[in-house]
Amino acid sequence: MTSRKPYLNLICCTFLTEFLLALSQQSDTLSFGEGWNSSITVSLSQKSPLSSILYGIFFEEIGHAGEGGLYAELIQDRSFDAVATATGFFNISSVTMDAELVTVAHSYLADSQGSLPKQFRQYKFWKSRYLEQLQDSVAGNQRDDIVIAWQALPGTTAALSREKPLNAMNTVSMELTTGQGTGGVINTGYWGVSLVKETSYTVSLYLRSPQDPPINVSIALLGNSSAAVDMYAEASLCATSAAWQRCSVELVPSETDHQAQVAVLFRGPGTLAIDMVSMFPTENVRKGSGHLNPWPFRQDLLEALRDLRPGFLRFPGGCYVEGDWLRNAFRWKHSVGRIEERPGHYNLWGYWSTDGLGLFEYMLLAEELGAEPVWVINNGVAHGDSVQGSDIWPWVQDALDSIEFITGPPHSRWGSVRAAMGRRRPWTLNYMAIGNEDCGKPMYVNNYLAFFGAISARYPRMRLIANCDMQQDAPTDLWDWHIYTHPQDMFNKRNEFNGRTPQNSHYIFASEYAVTEGGGWGNLIGAVSEAAFMTGLERNSGVVQMAAYAPLFVHTNNRPWPTNLIVFDNHRWYGIPSYYVQQLFREVQGTHYLGTVVRTNPATEVHEDKVAASATCQSEGCEKVALKLINFSSYNQLLEVQLEGATAVGQLGRMVTISGQHPEDENTFANPTKVHPETSTVHGLSNKFYLSLKPWSVNALMLQLSSSNAVI
Numbered sequence: 132m133t134s135r136k137p138y139l140n141l142i143c144c145t146f147l148t149e150f151l152l153a154l155s156q157q158s159d160t161l162s163f164g165e166g167w168n169s170s171i172t173v174s175l176s177q178k179s180p181l182s183s184i185l186y187g188i189f190f191e192e193i194g195h196a197g198e199g200g201l202y203a204e205l206i207q208d209r210s211f212d213a214v215a216t217a218t219g220f221f222n223i224s225s226v227t228m229d230a231e232l233v234t235v236a237h238s239y240l241a242d243s244q245g246s247l248p249k250q251f252r253q254y255k256f257w258k259s260r261y262l263e264q265l266q267d268s269v270a271g272n273q274r275d276d277i278v279i280a281w282q283a284l285p286g287t288t289a290a291l292s293r294e295k296p297l298n299a300m301n302t303v304s305m306e307l308t309t310g311q312g313t314g315g316v317i318n319t320g321y322w323g324v325s326l327v328k329e330t331s332y333t334v335s336l337y338l339r340s341p342q343d344p345p346i347n348v349s350i351a352l353l354g355n356s357s358a359a360v361d362m363y364a365e366a367s368l369c370a371t372s373a374a375w376q377r378c379s380v381e382l383v384p385s386e387t388d389h390q391a392q393v394a395v396l397f398r399g400p401g402t403l404a405i406d407m408v409s410m411f412p413t414e415n416v417r418k419g420s421g422h423l424n425p426w427p428f429r430q431d432l433l434e435a436l437r438d439l440r441p442g443f444l445r446f447p448g449g450c451y452v453e454g455d456w457l458r459n460a461f462r463w464k465h466s467v468g469r470i471e472e473r474p475g476h477y478n479l480w481g482y483w484s485t486d487g488l489g490l491f492e493y494m495l496l497a498e499e500l501g502a503e504p505v506w507v508i509n510n511g512v513a514h515g516d517s518v519q520g521s522d523i524w525p526w527v528q529d530a531l532d533s534i535e536f537i538t539g540p541p542h543s544r545w546g547s548v549r550a551a552m553g554r555r556r557p558w559t560l561n562y563m564a565i566g567n568e569d570c571g572k573p574m575y576v577n578n579y580l581a582f583f584g585a586i587s588a589r590y591p592r593m594r595l596i597a598n599c600d601m602q603q604d605a606p607t608d609l610w611d612w613h614i615y616t617h618p619q620d621m622f623n624k625r626n627e628f629n630g631r632t633p634q635n636s637h638y639i640f641a642s643e644y645a646v647t648e649g650g651g652w653g654n655l656i657g658a659v660s661e662a663a664f665m666t667g668l669e670r671n672s673g674v675v676q677m678a679a680y681a682p683l684f685v686h687t688n689n690r691p692w693p694t695n696l697i698v699f700d701n702h703r704w705y706g707i708p709s710y711y712v713q714q715l716f717r718e719v720q721g722t723h724y725l726g727t728v729v730r731t732n733p734a735t736e737v738h739e740d741k742v743a744a745s746a747t748c749q750s751e752g753c754e755k756v757a758l759k760l761i762n763f764s765s766y767n768q769l770l771e772v773q774l775e776g777a778t779a780v781g782q783l784g785r786m787v788t789i790s791g792q793h794p795e796d797e798n799t800f801a802n803p804t805k806v807h808p809e810t811s812t813v814h815g816l817s818n819k820f821y822l823s824l825k826p827w828s829v830n831a832l833m834l835q836l837s838s839s840n841a842v843i
């Protein structure tokens with residue numbers, strides 16, 4: 132195990148070391164039934180291979196994971212579709228409509244203040260009410276929960292317009308009219324625009340002047356003070372004409388400000404129409420594929436994912452793929468090509484998706500992370516409606532076309548769309564999921580069979596994931612298994628897959644799991660119970676091939692879900708304790724599982740197991756073993772560990788421990804690593820030793836199966 136950032140804190144926990152030393156000296160005197168409460172036996176002879184992609188990540192566009200998160204766009208609502216949805220403009224046919232731009236916050240779960248249960252209930256209430264209303268609202272009725280990120284300057288009138296649309300996919304623009312003096316409009320970003328001093332940002336936009344051309348159009352980076360306006364940078368834009376023109380400028384702010392704003396300013400009197408106002412760090416623009424698309428990812432959040440070293444990336448949802456109704460499902464063909472030609476959609480999680488993160492960008496992300504892509508496609512089933520019978524064929528064709536987009540040669544129909552986006556070389560795609568959580572919904576099995584048949588006929592090596600084990604009803608390569616629960620149940624679920632085999636159950640993809648009740652906003656006890664569950668995944672990796680925590684990301688200002696692996700705002704992030712558990716398990720996953728049995732001493736009073744364990748070989752030769760030990764208790768217990776069949780065991784071991792002062796400990800922006808891994812050295816290991824674990828802790832003990840005394 133190499134030393135990586137979160138583990139740098141090499142704290143030798145003296146209590147443990149001394150304790151172990153004392154024990155190793157007297158270990159012969161301890162015998163069965165006396166001194167220990169649970170025992171762990173690892174059998175070196177029972178070695179079974181682990182799936183190389185057992186641990187991965189699941190990216191869903193929920194809680195602004197992409198929009199205002201991993202996607203590096205800094206302007207919220209860059210082509211005015213969220214305003215058009217919020218004001219009902221999509222639902223009327225007139226060419227223009229005055230838009231009153233009032234900033235409203237989301238009315239639900241605006242922040243993590245207050246007690247969780249109430250807010251979670253509120254969420255459920257909100258969600259059901261929302262579903263009732265949605266049939267109309269996705270068609271364009273007024274929505275009062277959408278953030279309006281645009282504000283007109285005093286004296287400027289803002290109108291939404293369909294006149295001279297930018298292109299067929301981007302039909303709404305904004306017309307700003309002002310009298311004498313300076314007019315314009317301000318974008319407040321995703322809960323503020325984060326600017327870093329002396330960093331270059333590129334703003335690009337389309338503009339035209341329907342009449343009375345305004346003069347001296349400029350872009351300004353401003354502070355958020357209503358009085359004397361702090362101007363951090365300003366640059367003039369190209370002169371306007373009656374036709375749309377694209378202009379771009381680079382700006383370097385004079386100050387760092389994470390609550391900044393971006394303004395489009397001009398001198399009146401006159402009218403200025405604008406569309407696709409986009410701002411990325413110039414670094415992203417330079418690194419992007421040609422002039423078509425900037426490099427899409429926010430660097431710090433990309434690093435947060437890289438540190439998990441995911442085996443696979445499941446994307447882009449989740450319910451996000453299904454949509455409340457088919458008309459707001461994620462449709463990949465609308466998510467590719469130039470960003471100004473992606474119409475975007477109002478998504479099921481209550482905000483506008485620009486689809487700036489589209490199929491191309493998700494494939495890029497998988498490649499960047501070295502993760503196996505798992506592309507989840509809508510199979511004609513949404514929460515509220517489904518495609519019937521033979522109408523499914525266009526949807527099946529969309530799925531086949533998506534595979535051609537990803538894997539086809541650059542001269543193929545859809546491969547050429549990819550090539551035009553700057554990527555001639557095809558990607559590889561081995562896994563596709565047909566729908567999400569749709570078993571039991573009308574038409575699922577019917578549509579699934581159509582997708583399965585067509586995809587496997589054309590791409591016989593594609594592994595296809597069903598939403599449940601359909602037994603004899605349908606062919607299944609793998610099936611999705613999901614759970615959101617409380618810590619005790621999650622701990623118990625470590626035995627969920629015992630006894631299942633690919634023959635009696637088909638291969639399993641535990642594609643969503645998390646403690647959501649009693650897990651606070653992501654606390655230690657939740658993480659500990661998930662670690663226990665993960666020992667069961669390793670034990671049963673012969674049938675469980677892949678597993679992912681969910682959701683991956685949440686913006687702190689928009690939490691539709693209580694627990695999420697990575698919490699961010701517009702410039703920072705922290706991992707909840709579960710993040711470090713995921714990272715640790717992936718890091719020491721290894722290649723083979725070693726039969727690991729936990730027994731409770733019948734002589735002790737506690738009859739319930741409160742310890743979970745799993746040992747894995749770090750390589751084929753099994754020179755190193757990672758023994759994961761989870762203490763899910765507050766009982767006083769002593770643990771005996773036996774390594775059956777080990778001829779020699781290095782005396783020194785390396786222990787990584789994730790624990791805290793209290794089971795409800797959480798990380799926060801103020802204290803982002805309150806719960807994080809700590810490394811220590813343990814002495815006196817042999818093929819039988821005794822341990823006491825920290826309360827509520829996840830531990831990985833790295834052992835060397837040789838007599839070497841080197842620390843590993």
Ligand SMILES: *[C@@H]1O[C@H](CO)[C@@H](O)[C@H](O)[C@H]1NC(C)=O
Nearest residue numbers: 319322323324355356390391
């Ligand atoms: C701007 O500042 C005001 C007052 O301090 C605050 O209420 C508002 O949330 C801020 N807006 C942004 C986008 O940061």
Ligand SMILES: *[C@@H]1O[C@H](CO)[C@@H](O)[C@H](O)[C@H]1NC(C)=O
Nearest residue numbers: 312346347348367397398399
């Ligand atoms: C427009 O910009 C030019 C060049 O910077 C400047 O000379 C002129 O005074 C500006 N006009 C107005 C009305 O601000």
Ligand SMILES: *[C@@H]1O[C@H](CO)[C@@H](O)[C@H](O)[C@H]1NC(C)=O
Nearest residue numbers: 165167168735736737766767
């Ligand atoms: C653990 O074992 C010791 C020694 O047998 C015993 O005294 C103690 O009660 C046990 N603890 C529990 C929680 O059962």
Ligand SMILES: *[C@@H]1O[C@H](CO)[C@@H](O)[C@H](O)[C@H]1NC(C)=O
Nearest residue numbers: 762765766767768823824826
């Ligand atoms: C688990 O933590 C509890 C609480 O401190 C402790 O009493 C117990 O001995 C620990 N269990 C093991 C197996 O170390």
